[in-house]
Amino acid sequence: MRLSELLSxxxxKEEAQVERFLNARLAWGKHKTIEVGKVAINFKCKTCDDARTFMSGDRLSCLGVGDRVVSIDACLKCPVCEATVEAWFLVVSRDELDGQAPTVRLERYVDNRRGMARRVGVSAGAGDFDDLLERAQLAYEEQLGAGSMVYLRKIFEAITKQVADIAGIPTTGNNGARKPFRSLLQEVDERHHIIPLAFSSEGYKLFSELSEIVHGDSSEEMALRKYHPCRSLVIGIIQNVASDQDMQWAIDALGWNINGLNVPSGGAMVQ
Structure with missing residues (x-):
């Protein structure tokens, strides 16, 4: 395998044995241009409004970081409109980096899309919620457990309140104060069943899980461990609302792209 295949x-964060890409040890702070094939990563190009494989050039910039660590920079380009994305990879080797066939792993990856592209497979095709889902995923990848949960909770709150508005359910009580979220969620769910069936008896429990983490009542480790199940449930709520036939006109008015929903049947998790 060439290094570009691993980076792609x-x-x-996979590990693999790759073809030799350094002929000699790269000292700390020293740069070298390497030829390891083109890096190809799929993005949703905003200019093309379609999924594209953004590709790098033949040469990448490699910086020595440690005895077995290198930093690699690449500029990826849309093959149609030529929109660009910058990508950065931190690569760690089990053995000597300049070996004949080093075993390396991708330790960290960061991209700067500059508003030109979206991650593929991160969104759910639901308008403004896509941005929050992507932010949650990026926070998770940066090991920011509480941060990722903040975005998931924002989606949960926002979609519940929007459905309440559409259904004519008051969001304030008789005294003009905002209704407790538990009460509002119960009213909304009784009318439109937004909570996935498997969790319908514990709909508020999801919000409680998110709130505990957001307010610091849980460790970052626990937040990261709970991220995928909570994300899956939040996407399930989006899917339920988008499939409600009684709300189709309202969904159109809200600008949700329900035809682009990326939620597998059977409650499978979207990553």
Whole structure:
């Protein structure tokens, strides 16, 4: 495998044995241009409004960081409109980096899309919620557990309140104060069943899980461990609302792209 193939799997942090890409040890702070093939990563190009494989050039910039660590920079380009994305990879080797066939892993990946592209497979095709889902995923990848949960909770709150407005359910009580979220969620769910069926008896429990983490009542480790299940449930709520036939006109008015929903049947998790 060439190093470019491993980098093209980003953000997956995989490990593999790759062809030799350094002829000699690269000292700390020293740059070298390497030829390891083109890096190809799929993005949703905003200019083309379609999924494209953004590709790098033949040469990448490699910086020595440690005895077995290098930093690699690449500029990826849309093959149609030529929109660009900058990508950065931190690569760690089990053995000597300048070996004949080093075993390396992608330790960290960061991209700067500059508003030109979106991650593929991160959004759910639901208008403004896509941006929050992507932010949650990026926070998770940066190991910011509480941060990722903040975005998921914002989606949960926003979609519940929007459905309440559409359904004519008051969001304030008789005294003019905002209704407790538990009460509002119960009213909304009784009318439109926004909570996935498997969790319908514990709909508020999801919000409680998110709130505990957001307010610092849980460790970052616990937040990261709970991220995928909570994300899956939040996407399930989006899917339920988008499939409600009684709300189709309202969904159109809200600008949700329900035809682009990326939620597998059977409650499978979207990553």
């Amino acid at each position: 799997k980003a953000p997956a």
